[in-house]
Amino acid sequence: MVSLASLRPTLRRVPQPAAEAAASQAFQPVPQPAPQAVRGVGSRIDIRDVSHAFETPGGLLPVLDHVNLTVEPGEFVALLGPSGCGKSTLLRLVAGLEPARSGDITQDGAPITRPDPSRIVVFQDPTLFPWRRVRDNVALGPQARGLLAQQGERVDEALRLVGLSEFARSYPHQLSGGMAQRVALARALVNDPELLVLDEPLGKLDSLTRLQMQSELINLWQRKGFSALLVTHDVEEALFLAQRVVVFSDRPARIKAEFVVDRPYPRHRGDPYLADLRHQALHHLGLDATW
Amino acid sequence: MSQALNVLPLPAADLDDAPREPTAPEASAPVQAAATEPASDRFWRTGFLAAAAWAIEGLLVRFWPNQVAGFTDWAFTDEFGLANVAVGGVILALALSYGGLARLPQLREGLRLSGRWLVALPVLLLVWQVLTAKLTLLPGPFFAPPQSLVEVFAEDWSRLGLSVAHSARLLLNGLLLGALVGFITGVAIGWSREVNYWVHPVLRFLGPVPSSALLPIAFFLAPSSYAAAVFLVALATFFPVAVLTWSGVASVNKSYYDVARTLGASNWFLVWRVAIPAALPQVFVGLFMGLGASFTVLVTAEMMGVKAGLGWYLQWAQGWAAYSNMFAALLVMAVLCSGLITLLFTLRDRVLSWQKGTVKW
Numbered sequence: 185m186v187s188l189a190s191l192r193p194t195l196r197r198v199p200q201p202a203a204e205a206a207a208s209q210a211f212q213p214v215p216q217p218a219p220q221a222v223r224g225v226g227s228r229i230d231i232r233d234v235s236h237a238f239e240t241p242g243g244l245l246p247v248l249d250h251v252n253l254t255v256e257p258g259e260f261v262a263l264l265g266p267s268g269c270g271k272s273t274l275l276r277l278v279a280g281l282e283p284a285r286s287g288d289i290t291q292d293g294a295p296i297t298r299p300d301p302s303r304i305v306v307f308q309d310p311t312l313f314p315w316r317r318v319r320d321n322v323a324l325g326p327q328a329r330g331l332l333a334q335q336g337e338r339v340d341e342a343l344r345l346v347g348l349s350e351f352a353r354s355y356p357h358q359l360s361g362g363m364a365q366r367v368a369l370a371r372a373l374v375n376d377p378e379l380l381v382l383d384e385p386l387g388k389l390d391s392l393t394r395l396q397m398q399s400e401l402i403n404l405w406q407r408k409g410f411s412a413l414l415v416t417h418d419v420e421e422a423l424f425l426a427q428r429v430v431v432f433s434d435r436p437a438r439i440k441a442e443f444v445v446d447r448p449y450p451r452h453r454g455d456p457y458l459a460d461l462r463h464q465a466l467h468h469l470g471l472d473a474t475w
Numbered sequence: 476m477s478q479a480l481n482v483l484p485l486p487a488a489d490l491d492d493a494p495r496e497p498t499a500p501e502a503s504a505p506v507q508a509a510a511t512e513p514a515s516d517r518f519w520r521t522g523f524l525a526a527a528a529w530a531i532e533g534l535l536v537r538f539w540p541n542q543v544a545g546f547t548d549w550a551f552t553d554e555f556g557l558a559n560v561a562v563g564g565v566i567l568a569l570a571l572s573y574g575g576l577a578r579l580p581q582l583r584e585g586l587r588l589s590g591r592w593l594v595a596l597p598v599l600l601l602v603w604q605v606l607t608a609k610l611t612l613l614p615g616p617f618f619a620p621p622q623s624l625v626e627v628f629a630e631d632w633s634r635l636g637l638s639v640a641h642s643a644r645l646l647l648n649g650l651l652l653g654a655l656v657g658f659i660t661g662v663a664i665g666w667s668r669e670v671n672y673w674v675h676p677v678l679r680f681l682g683p684v685p686s687s688a689l690l691p692i693a694f695f696l697a698p699s700s701y702a703a704a705v706f707l708v709a710l711a712t713f714f715p716v717a718v719l720t721w722s723g724v725a726s727v728n729k730s731y732y733d734v735a736r737t738l739g740a741s742n743w744f745l746v747w748r749v750a751i752p753a754a755l756p757q758v759f760v761g762l763f764m765g766l767g768a769s770f771t772v773l774v775t776a777e778m779m780g781v782k783a784g785l786g787w788y789l790q791w792a793q794g795w796a797a798y799s800n801m802f803a804a805l806l807v808m809a810v811l812c813s814g815l816i817t818l819l820f821t822l823r824d825r826v827l828s829w830q831k832g833t834v835k836w
Contacts, residue, residue, distance in 0.1 A: 279737055280737075281733055281736065299733075299736040299737040299739075300737075301738055303737065304737055304738065305733070305734070307733075311728070311731060311733075311734050313752070313753075315753070315755070315829045316752075316829075324740075325739060327748075328738050328739045328740035328744050329738075329739045357830075371734075375738065375739075
């Protein structure tokens, strides 16, 4: 896979892969991520003083504790934290799948009360519908909104974007884990989301596929310009992908630390700056003894 | 292989070729393997055995005289014997032209798979024949030889055919009604909490009651015995279909709904495009169980009150001590029921072709 990461956002939607490759060589890495050209496509998300708890047989189990967080339009934010701390719950609230017990979550100023195709979630499991062929899975969003007749071409374009055009007629059980997750990405992107909510989307992939998909994710984000909110428990992944990394405490989750990853894309895994940030992040997670 | 294809449709050339095979031993091992492969496919060995078995059985039927036990001889004995010899002849022809059938791989595969049964069948027929007509080891009118079924089909086909038509009409009406209502009920209980609250206890309490236990009351209440029987067949189908559809809908992975909802799906879409397709494997299990239950109720209802159909025919034949007719009707019933089950499975394999492992065409 040719790295397209240095593609300028002004060039988004270049149709030919060859042209993309040429473009990625012709242009220098963009110094600032999320540049102006794509602003306005992504949503601004404000999470204000949000607390949440689950009802369990043993009483109320608090999972989120006064969380405040803003995602700027077109920004890529990663949430890091110990597993089971409540990060994924926060994503469900942002997606509108559940209402928060207290606090406000708004999208461009409007309160989030229910799921909406402008905020698409990609889960850890691809959750493709096994009875639908790959193309029909990608077409799910337009079909659900009755727009399939007009948007049929966009479905094919989304499949092309993730490099799976040849598998349009396959069934999900015929795909590998990485391919299935790519289909899930295409299914999200075909709706042109303003916010992509990523709940450990690469968590179940093997490590090589995972590294490759990280680069692809960055490419897609740069081309499409959506805001992205990623939950991960992989520190390196968070630093490689995001412009800002938010570290959560144990349950109930509070924001413990936040750092800006001031590095242009494409990033390099061996970058000493990232290594230093990784050390700091591990420190906040109480794991720096292993450094 | 292509050479074999060209040569084998002509049996004469085929026979000419055969002796030449051993004259080329110098050929290297892989070439030899490739050359001998069609040779082993040239004839259908089990086929010869089957042909012989049918022929011997047929000849025995024809020439071994029946024991006449106090009434006229079994009709159709000679015809039955000769027909079996003819079956042997057809199998022999297939066995000889097996190599030429390479263009019909499905037929060849079918023959290969059914080979041993084709040997066993005449053996079983012969045992039956000897025990009844030839030695009368099984007592006379109760156990009839195979040719007596031929007699029934030849002489009573109109009554039997009419019975089949009546049964089929009753069964299909009841089945479609029961499956449809059961499916809708199952989806409703699985989807809506309110429906679940009201319908689930009723289903749980009344569902397990065997439909045939309701026969007397149904005949008493319904406007006609036919309507009563349709109702009971429908009831028998309804219960398993409803329960399994319900369990299918209730056990749909919740994240399918999450995905669909974030993509903008309406409730209608969630039911129609998520819940129902995801539940279909279970629905087919329900249909299979419902089909089995409906056969039982159908025959019981026809024996009890409906004055037509295969169940009635069985009852009628028994009343006249026409035991051959009974066996003939049972045979027809076996063919019909297993045919319906096969049909259901074929439909299932088509509808669920997306399932891993069931992709067949």
